[in-house]
Amino acid sequence: MSERRILDVVDLWTLEFATADEQVSEFQKRWGSPPDAVALPVLTPAGIPFENDYEEMKGVHYGGRSEQANLGTIAYEFGKLGMDIYLLIVPDFSFAKSSTLHIVDISGDSSPQACIAKGVTRRLLTELTTTAMSRVDEACATANEETGKSASLVGVALDIVDLWPMGASDERIELTCFCQECRNQLAEISTRGTRLVREFERFPNAWNLLLQDSGTGVKPINDFDSTVTPKALLGLSQLKGFDDMLKRAGADLDKEAQLLIEYVHCRHKQVKNVVQDLFSRINPQRDGRPLSRVIVTEGSPYSWTSGTFLGGLDDPELCDELWIDPSESGLETKRIPYLAYMQRRSRYYLDAFFSFLYTCQDEEKMTVTGAARYSDADILRLLELRRRQAVSNRLASKLDLSCLEPRSKDGKAGRVGFVGPHFPENTSQKLVQAARIVKSSSAVGPNDFDDDALRKLLLKAASMAFREER
Numbered sequence: 001m002s003e004r005r006i007l008d009v010v011d012l013w014t015l016e017f018a019t020a021d022e023q024v025s026e027f028q029k030r031w032g033s034p035p036d037a038v039a040l041p042v043l044t045p046a047g048i049p050f051e052n053d054y055e056e057m058k059g060v061h062y063g064g065r066s067e068q069a070n071l072g073t074i075a076y077e078f079g080k081l082g083m084d085i086y087l088l089i090v091p092d093f094s095f096a097k098s099s100t101l102h103i104v105d106i107s108g109d110s111s112p113q114a115c116i117a118k119g120v121t122r123r124l125l126t127e128l129t130t131t132a133m134s135r136v137d138e139a140c141a142t143a144n145e146e147t148g149k150s151a152s153l154v155g156v157a158l159d160i161v162d163l164w165p166m167g168a169s170d171e172r173i174e175l176t177c178f179c180q181e182c183r184n185q186l187a188e189i190s191t192r193g194t195r196l197v198r199e200f201e202r203f204p205n206a207w208n209l210l211l212q213d214s215g216t217g218v219k220p221i222n223d224f225d226s227t228v229t230p231k232a233l234l235g236l237s238q239l240k241g242f243d244d245m246l247k248r249a250g251a252d253l254d255k256e257a258q259l260l261i262e263y264v265h266c267r268h269k270q271v272k273n274v275v276q277d278l279f280s281r282i283n284p285q286r287d288g289r290p291l292s293r294v295i296v297t298e299g300s301p302y303s304w305t306s307g308t309f310l311g312g313l314d315d316p317e318l319c320d321e322l323w324i325d326p327s328e329s330g331l332e333t334k335r336i337p338y339l340a341y342m343q344r345r346s347r348y349y350l351d352a353f354f355s356f357l358y359t360c361q362d363e364e365k366m367t368v369t370g371a372a373r374y375s376d377a378d379i380l381r382l383l384e385l386r387r388r389q390a391v392s393n394r395l396a397s398k399l400d401l402s403c404l405e406p407r408s409k410d411g412k413a414g415r416v417g418f419v420g421p422h423f424p425e426n427t428s429q430k431l432v433q434a435a436r437i438v439k440s441s442s443a444v445g446p447n448d449f450d451d452d453a454l455r456k457l458l459l460k461a462a463s464m465a466f467r468e469e470r
Helices: 012-016 020-031 071-079 119-147 180-189 230-240 244-248 253-282 348-359 363-369 376-392 398-402 425-434 451-463
Strands: 004-008 037-041 084-089 102-104 110-114 153-159 167-169 172-174 211-213 218-220 292-297 321-324 337-341 414-421
Touching: 004 020, 004 337, 012 020, 012 071, 012 425, 020 071, 020 398, 020 414, 037 071, 071 084, 071 119, 084 119, 084 292, 119 153, 119 253, 153 253, 167 211, 172 211, 180 253, 230 253, 244 253, 348 363, 348 376, 348 425, 376 425
Parallel strands: 004 037, 004 414, 037 084, 084 153, 153 292, 292 321, 321 337, 337 414
Antiparallel strands: 102 110, 167 172, 211 218
């Protein structure tokens, strides 16, 4: 079976500096072969890249042109090259100002990122993705008629790497999301009912066994799977010294471990239920066959920010394939195929970079997140840090490719290909150089904070909520 090769256009803004032809050429130069398909975003942190009923279209100046190109125009450019198309959904709605969509941490504070568990979020995602499908279908039909090629929409990929951002303050772990809909869904799954969440509304609590305030985020223990026992979980906690706080509080560590295991299993089941529901809404039949359902996730056995066990995603009832970071994954799928996403933590650092890139150019979001309290120089330094994190976490050489698991022989399970995100050094630098940092209407300045408070708030502003640190 030949290797499938997919180009991920990580954000439409990259097409201002590198056109479809140029991104395909860069892919071929880097990996030795051209891509068979391309992944295009349904939504961007800037907004919706096609005409819609909710807000002004946020297009892109394709190839530096003066007019704005929409998603359909861009799909047409790739369709002319004969490439099949995936639509990729990052479901955070970071451009939306509506608090009805927002995630809520355990203490009740909200952050401007959508909760995918909310019915309104899934309704909007369904409507917008369905519209995007129509635009891509039309673009492919036009391109095929002109070129005689057979480009088509073949799949929908859902990026779940950062559904539940995490934060910490003074050793208090601030996980998300605990909006009322999340609470209700977790209560329905848990044998404890509503008591499950209430057990975490205290300090310290069971999360402190595997999560720790690092001063700049949350330091996690991820190397456990769905078969972990309370004894094994406590062993991990003791090995890393995470259990000291609960010991000092006189907690029953065995009971805390049991509670934590129930929580991670319930969160995993909740995410699976939500993802299955979303795919069932947006996956209509096309020419007698459904679109491929893809989940994009990182490679650790358990991901706190996706709320899932990697092994539990190897499920044909949930999805048709996975795109996962191969650098830390020991998973060899048995039931569905996977593609190696050539970036550590998959899209995590890419999503974080683009989220902040657009935040620092939006006055309202700058003010809401607190980023507007700081100088342009500070914001640009942090933006450059985000860029370097994304660039340095690439798996971007032919050597990296040669180290992947052998390809599947039948294509029914195991690795069938790889996904290469377009984020070369020169394009990433041009994005930062083109950023226009806005001034805030806030009357508060950086001198109104001590150094430690400024550092913590600036870090929080970088991602609109504390993100997991490794």
